[in-house]
Amino acid sequence: MEAKLINHVAGYSHSKSENRNPNSTSNSVNISRQILEILMPYRRLISTAECCDVSFCNQCASHHAGKIQRFIEDQAPITFALPAFPSKSPNLSKVFSARPDQAEKMALRFLNRLCQEIGEVYSFGANIILCSDGRVFSDLIGMQESDVTDYQEIIAEMIREDGLDHLTLFSLDEVSHGKSFDEVRAWLLEHFGSSLADFKASVVRGGAGSNESSDLEAHRMYCGITRFLVDDMDRTNINMTKNQIQKDCKTRAAKVIQRSNAWSEFIGEKFPNAVRLSIHPQSCGAKKLGIHLIGTEAWMTPWHGVLVETDGGFRLMKRWQAEELSAKLILDHQSRPSHFKL
Numbered sequence: 001m002e003a004k005l006i007n008h009v010a011g012y013s014h015s016k017s018e019n020r021n022p023n024s025t026s027n028s029v030n031i032s033r034q035i036l037e038i039l040m041p042y043r044r045l046i047s048t049a050e051c052c053d054v055s056f057c058n059q060c061a062s063h064h065a066g067k068i069q070r071f072i073e074d075q076a077p078i079t080f081a082l083p084a085f086p087s088k089s090p091n092l093s094k095v096f097s098a099r100p101d102q103a104e105k106m107a108l109r110f111l112n113r114l115c116q117e118i119g120e121v122y123s124f125g126a127n128i129i130l131c132s133d134g135r136v137f138s139d140l141i142g143m144q145e146s147d148v149t150d151y152q153e154i155i156a157e158m159i160r161e162d163g164l165d166h167l168t169l170f171s172l173d174e175v176s177h178g179k180s181f182d183e184v185r186a187w188l189l190e191h192f193g194s195s196l197a198d199f200k201a202s203v204v205r206g207g208a209g210s211n212e213s214s215d216l217e218a219h220r221m222y223c224g225i226t227r228f229l230v231d232d233m234d235r236t237n238i239n240m241t242k243n244q245i246q247k248d249c250k251t252r253a254a255k256v257i258q259r260s261n262a263w264s265e266f267i268g269e270k271f272p273n274a275v276r277l278s279i280h281p282q283s284c285g286a287k288k289l290g291i292h293l294i295g296t297e298a299w300m301t302p303w304h305g306v307l308v309e310t311d312g313g314f315r316l317m318k319r320w321q322a323e324e325l326s327a328k329l330i331l332d333h334q335s336r337p338s339h340f341k342l
């Protein structure tokens with residue numbers, strides 16, 4: 001039954017190459033370049049110090065141009081897949097509540113606008129599948145399952161209400177077929193997960209000065225996710241020492257990455273032709289195109305912070321940072337916290 005699930009690939013699939021018009025190749029290269037030019041300024045890179053051209057980097061484009069060209073040659077909308085919008089951080093010093101707010105709304109509008117811009121240079125347009133990954137690791141992050149469900153429903157509502165026609169949603173819930181959340185997570189790991197021991201060994205090698213890029217990446221991810229988990233902990237109800245918190249977060253970080261990688265593999269099977277976007281900073285020329293959702297200066301997501309309106313536009317901050325700046329709280333039409341104004 002599970003195998004059938006995977007073979008039942010939703011959405012568009014490319015025609016066989018022999019059915020495509022060979023005369024369209026140069027045109028598709030051209031349009032693909034224009035589409036990548038639209039995306040390039042919003043790249044989220046690991047380090048701005050990298051020798052990567054801000055306006056257009058051939059190395060960053062290399063993994064995606066071919067995929068985009070195939071859609072163009074098939075005269076089909078470009079499909080992007082972005083694992084994102086999991087659920088709000090459980091740490092209420094960073095966010096207002098478990099509900100999506102103006103921060104998510106802005107990010108959704110931005111992504112839809114990107115697709116509209118692509119539509120201006122390519123008449124078949126573009127769509128982004130938002131692969132909500134909250135259920136994939138909710139139990140490891142300390143999210144309530146009901147909060148994940150509500151978050152996903154409100155995101156869907158926001159998309160409907162705002163008429164963001166270029167965005168669709170996908171989540172683990174869609175393939176649960178009556179299984180419990182734990183069962184469907186176990187299913188995901190069983191079919192798409194890799195060994196936790198292998199990952200840990202790679203992290204150790206990365207930390208010990210290995211030259212392998214996969215080891216360095218594993219070590220970087222592990223340190224980054226550990227920091228996130230420490231930062232995400234709701235400290236109000238725990239009684240742990242600093243060392244205990246570190247140890248606990250390290251253990252969970254390895255599992256979060258294992259699940260996240262399994263989700264990524266699953267998305268790759270489910271949407272094999274889609275151009276892969278990521279909310280995580282990527283190195284120059286990575287297989288996924290890291291993308292900012294709001295602003296381009298900080299490594300922050302709408303679900304780890306609050307939206308702050310400033311003279312220079314909008315940016316994301318942790319709630320406590322906005323409060324320290326005495327930013328004015330703005331409520332939505334139902335008197336719920338929406339964002340801050342500085």
Ligand SMILES: [Zn+2]
Pocket residue numbers: 051052053057058059060061283284285
């Ligand atoms: Zn680059």
